[in-house]
Amino acid sequence: MAGDGVTGREDLGGILSWKVDGPAGGALRNMLAHPRLQTYYNELCGTGYRLDHSPFILQQKPGADGFIMHGGAYDEQGRFDYELSYSCHNGRIRCNLLAASLQLTDSKEGDGGFVILPGSHKANFASPAAVREHRIAKERCIQPAARAGDVILFTEAATHGTLAWKGTVTRRLALYRFAPATVAYGRAYLARGEDMWPPEFCEGLTEAQRAVMQPPFNARLDRHAPAEDGSAVTVPVPRAGFKKDFDRSVFGTTYF
Numbered sequence: 001m002a003g004d005g006v007t008g009r010e011d012l013g014g015i016l017s018w019k020v021d022g023p024a025g026g027a028l029r030n031m032l033a034h035p036r037l038q039t040y041y042n043e044l045c046g047t048g049y050r051l052d053h054s055p056f057i058l059q060q061k062p063g064a065d066g067f068i069m070h071g072g073a074y075d076e077q078g079r080f081d082y083e084l085s086y087s088c089h090n091g092r093i094r095c096n097l098l099a100a101s102l103q104l105t106d107s108k109e110g111d112g113g114f115v116i117l118p119g120s121h122k123a124n125f126a127s128p129a130a131v132r133e134h135r136i137a138k139e140r141c142i143q144p145a146a147r148a149g150d151v152i153l154f155t156e157a158a159t160h161g162t163l164a165w166k167g168t169v170t171r172r173l174a175l176y177r178f179a180p181a182t183v184a185y186g187r188a189y190l191a192r193g194e195d196m197w198p199p200e201f202c203e204g205l206t207e208a209q210r211a212v213m214q215p216p217f218n219a220r221l222d223r224h225a226p227a228e229d230g231s232a233v234t235v236p237v238p239r240a241g242f243k244k245d246f247d248r249s250v251f252g253t254t255y256f
Contacts, residue, residue: 004063020204035230048181048219060165069161086157112163
C-alpha cells in the first residue's frame, strides 16, 4: 500500500456545485441518472434509489500511497454491518451501499489503484487480519484495468482498497455512493435548504437527477424515480388519496 512516503492522495469535494454548462459539471451530474447506468442502479438498489454520500474526486500522483482494505458486511469484531450489507433472496439482489467510480484517466494492469477481493461481499465471517492489512492482496485481490470514461460498480460489502499508484500519469476518478430509497448511511442531505442537499448541488438538475437527491423514504409514499430510460420521472406506486386523508386526520401530515 505504501508509495514513496512523500506523495499523498488528494481529494476534492463539492463537484456537484460545478456549473452544469461547464466542461465537467454536466458529465458529473449525468452519473446520477445516466440511462446506461440506471439499469444497474435500479437492479442493485431498487426503484427510487438515492444518492447517499457527497460525490468527490480522488487523485493520486505517481508514487502516491494507497488506502487500507476496508468495507465488508462484517466489522472487525465479527458483527453484521447492515448499513453496508449485500443480499440476494429469491433471485433479487439488494446493495445497501453501492459505489460507482467514474474513471477520469486510464488505469492499466499493474498500475496499482483500486483493488477488490472477489466474493468477499458474500462472507459470513469477519475479514482476517491478513486481508485487512493487505498482506494477501497481491495473491487474492483483483486490480481491474479501466479506460477513462469507464465506470466501476461495486458493493461496499466487498472488501476493497487501493494500492500505491505506479502509473506514469496522475490517476483521477469521481466516486459516488447510492443506496435504496429507505436506506441512509451519510447525512450530507441534511445540510440545508429546501432540497436538503446544499442548494448549489441542485441547480440545473434535470427532473430525473433531482429525484435521485431525495431524502430516504419508502417508494410507496409517492417517491419520484427516474424512468428506466433515464429521461422522465415517475411515481412507481401512487399512494391512494384516502390513505393520505387518513394520515392528515390522524397525524396532521400528508404521510405517516
